[in-house]
Amino acid sequence: MGLRKRLTSVDQKIRLKGNDEEHEQTDAWSNRDLIPLPPSRRTWGWFNFFGFWAIASLNLSNWQTPNTYLTMGLSVPQAMLVIVISRLLIALFSAVIAWIGLKWHIGFTVQNRYSWGMKGSFIPLSQRILLNFIWNAVQCWNGGRLVAVCLTAIWPSFAQIKNTFGPNMPTTTDQFVGFVVFWFLSTPFLWLRPENFKVPFLIVCVWCGVGMLAWMIWALSVAKGVGPLWNSGQTIPTGSPFGTSWLIMAGINQGIGSLAAGITNGSDFSRYSRSRRSYIYGTISSCVVTGVLVSLIGLVTASAAQKIYGEVYWNPPDLLMRMMDSGRGSSKARAGVFFLSAGFAFTAMFENICGNSIAGGIDLAGLFPRYIDIRRGAIITFVAAWVVQPWQLINKATTFIAVLSSFSVFLAPLIGIMACDYYMLRKRRIRLSHLYRTHDSSYYFWKGVNWRAIPAWICGWAPTIGGLVVTVRRDLNPPKALVQLYYTAFLIGFFISALVFYALNILFPVQKMDQIDDVDIYGTFTEAEAKRVGVAPFEELPINGLAAGRKSSEKTVVVQDGKGV
Known part of the structure; x- marks a missing residue:
C-alpha cells in the first residue's frame, strides 16, 4: 500500500498541469501544446517564417546541393533549374499542409486524427518520431564537425590532437570532442518555446547570411573570377540508360524529398502565425529566394576555390580547414574561418533544435499528452542522440543514411492523404472538439482507426519501394522501370495515395x-x-447545448449540458 501511494505521488508530480481558465486541459488526448492555439500565443510574423525557412537554407546541405546534380551529369544551368523548380514545389506543398494550421491552429500531431483516426494517428506519428531521433543525432554530428573547425581556429594544435580511440571506434577524438561540445552548447535552446524563436532566427539570418556573402566575395576576389567548375557542361555518360529529362526529374524529386519531413510538420509552426499574409510573405521570400541564392553562392564559392587551391571543395568544413591550412595559417585566416564556421555551427544548432528536437517534442506530446509537452519531448529527442550514436551511422553505414534521405517515399503518401482529406472530402471544415475525445467523436472511426488511410498509404509507396531498394544497394544493372518510378517517387506517392483515399x-x-x-x-x-x-465567437455562447466556455471579466465558466461546472 505504501508503494502504491508513493507511485501515485510520483505520477501526480510528473503529470503536466494545464491552466483550465485557458482551456489547457491535460488528459489522454490533450495538453497545452496540443490544443488549438489562442490568439495570445500566435506570435509569428513574416520574419519568423522567413527565419524558419532560412535555417533550412543557410546550411551545409543546401550549400552542397549543386554538387549533387553536377555529379549526376547535369550542367550548371540544368542544376540551377532543378533547384529553382524544387524550391517552388516545396513552397507549394508546404502551403497546402500549413494552411490547416493557419485556419484551425492545430499541428501535424492533431491534424492526423481526423484522417487516420484517434489511435490510427499513432502510425504517422511514429514515423516522424523515428526520423526526428535519427536526424537530430546526425545533425548533432555534422554540427560537431563545424565546432571542431572553430576549436582548431582558436587552438591550432587541436587539429593534431592524438586519437585516443581504438581501431574499432569509427571516429577520432577531435570529431567526438566537437560532437560533445556542440551537443552541450545546443542544450539551453531546448527551453525556448516556438513563440520566442524570433531572436535566434534574426541572429542566424544575419550571421550566417553575411558570412556566406563575405566568403563568396573573398573567394572571387582572391581567384580573380570563377573557376572552371562554373562552366561545367553536361557530362552524362554515353551509355547511361537515363537522359537529361529523367535526371532532371530525379533531381527535382530528390530536392523535394530532402525537405519532405519539414513539409509534413508545416502546420506545427504555421499555427503560430498572426495572419495568413505573414506566412505567405515569409515562406516565399525565404523558402524560394533564400534557398536558391544559398545554392548559387555555394556553387560560385566552390568554383572560385577550385581556381585558388586546384581542387573542388564542396564540404564547407573541408574548405575552411584548407583555408587556414589545418590551423597552421595566419591569425587573420584563422579569425575569418572562426567567424564562418561559428555562423554555420549556430545555424546547424538552431535548425536542429527547431526542425528535429522541437518537432520531435510535439510528436511525442501526441503519444503521451499527460506527461510530455514540447519542452520535455524536445529534451527526450535530444538525449536520444547518445542512444542513436551518429558516429556509427555517419562513418560506417552510408547506406543507412541514403535510406533516411529517401524516406520521402513514405512521407509523400502521408501528405497526399492529408491534402485529399482536408480539401476534397471535408471541404476545409473540421470539428475541433471531436479531435480531443474518443467518446462520441466523429474521428474515432472503427476502434480508433480509419482503415481507409492504411491501404491508401501503402498504395502510395508500394510502386516506388523497389526503386529505392535497388538505388540504395547500388545495383549495377537495375530494372529501368523501377528506377524511373523512384525518380518520381514524391509525386507518385502524393497523387496515388490521395486518389486511393478519395476512392475508398x-x-x-x-x-x-x-x-x-x-x-x-x-x-x-x-x-x-x-x-x-x-462558428459563434467565444463570448457569445448559448447557455444550453454543446459543451462550451463563457468568458467573464474575472473568470471562465464552463457550461456542460446546461449546468455550470
Missing part, C-alpha cells in the same frame, strides 16, 4: 465529414476569424 471514401463513405462546432469552445479564434470560419 466514395465507396465506403463517412457520414457528416464536413461538420464543424457550433461555437468556439477553446477560445481559438478572434471575432473576425470566427465569422470567417462560421
Whole structure:
C-alpha cells in the first residue's frame, strides 16, 4: 500500500498541469501544446517564417546541393533549374499542409486524427518520431564537425590532437570532442518555446547570411573570377540508360524529398502565425529566394576555390580547414574561418533544435499528452542522440543514411492523404472538439482507426519501394522501370495515395465529414476569424447545448449540458 501511494505521488508530480481558465486541459488526448492555439500565443510574423525557412537554407546541405546534380551529369544551368523548380514545389506543398494550421491552429500531431483516426494517428506519428531521433543525432554530428573547425581556429594544435580511440571506434577524438561540445552548447535552446524563436532566427539570418556573402566575395576576389567548375557542361555518360529529362526529374524529386519531413510538420509552426499574409510573405521570400541564392553562392564559392587551391571543395568544413591550412595559417585566416564556421555551427544548432528536437517534442506530446509537452519531448529527442550514436551511422553505414534521405517515399503518401482529406472530402471544415475525445467523436472511426488511410498509404509507396531498394544497394544493372518510378517517387506517392483515399471514401463513405462546432469552445479564434470560419465567437455562447466556455471579466465558466461546472 505504501508503494502504491508513493507511485501515485510520483505520477501526480510528473503529470503536466494545464491552466483550465485557458482551456489547457491535460488528459489522454490533450495538453497545452496540443490544443488549438489562442490568439495570445500566435506570435509569428513574416520574419519568423522567413527565419524558419532560412535555417533550412543557410546550411551545409543546401550549400552542397549543386554538387549533387553536377555529379549526376547535369550542367550548371540544368542544376540551377532543378533547384529553382524544387524550391517552388516545396513552397507549394508546404502551403497546402500549413494552411490547416493557419485556419484551425492545430499541428501535424492533431491534424492526423481526423484522417487516420484517434489511435490510427499513432502510425504517422511514429514515423516522424523515428526520423526526428535519427536526424537530430546526425545533425548533432555534422554540427560537431563545424565546432571542431572553430576549436582548431582558436587552438591550432587541436587539429593534431592524438586519437585516443581504438581501431574499432569509427571516429577520432577531435570529431567526438566537437560532437560533445556542440551537443552541450545546443542544450539551453531546448527551453525556448516556438513563440520566442524570433531572436535566434534574426541572429542566424544575419550571421550566417553575411558570412556566406563575405566568403563568396573573398573567394572571387582572391581567384580573380570563377573557376572552371562554373562552366561545367553536361557530362552524362554515353551509355547511361537515363537522359537529361529523367535526371532532371530525379533531381527535382530528390530536392523535394530532402525537405519532405519539414513539409509534413508545416502546420506545427504555421499555427503560430498572426495572419495568413505573414506566412505567405515569409515562406516565399525565404523558402524560394533564400534557398536558391544559398545554392548559387555555394556553387560560385566552390568554383572560385577550385581556381585558388586546384581542387573542388564542396564540404564547407573541408574548405575552411584548407583555408587556414589545418590551423597552421595566419591569425587573420584563422579569425575569418572562426567567424564562418561559428555562423554555420549556430545555424546547424538552431535548425536542429527547431526542425528535429522541437518537432520531435510535439510528436511525442501526441503519444503521451499527460506527461510530455514540447519542452520535455524536445529534451527526450535530444538525449536520444547518445542512444542513436551518429558516429556509427555517419562513418560506417552510408547506406543507412541514403535510406533516411529517401524516406520521402513514405512521407509523400502521408501528405497526399492529408491534402485529399482536408480539401476534397471535408471541404476545409473540421470539428475541433471531436479531435480531443474518443467518446462520441466523429474521428474515432472503427476502434480508433480509419482503415481507409492504411491501404491508401501503402498504395502510395508500394510502386516506388523497389526503386529505392535497388538505388540504395547500388545495383549495377537495375530494372529501368523501377528506377524511373523512384525518380518520381514524391509525386507518385502524393497523387496515388490521395486518389486511393478519395476512392475508398466514395465507396465506403463517412457520414457528416464536413461538420464543424457550433461555437468556439477553446477560445481559438478572434471575432473576425470566427465569422470567417462560421462558428459563434467565444463570448457569445448559448447557455444550453454543446459543451462550451463563457468568458467573464474575472473568470471562465464552463457550461456542460446546461449546468455550470
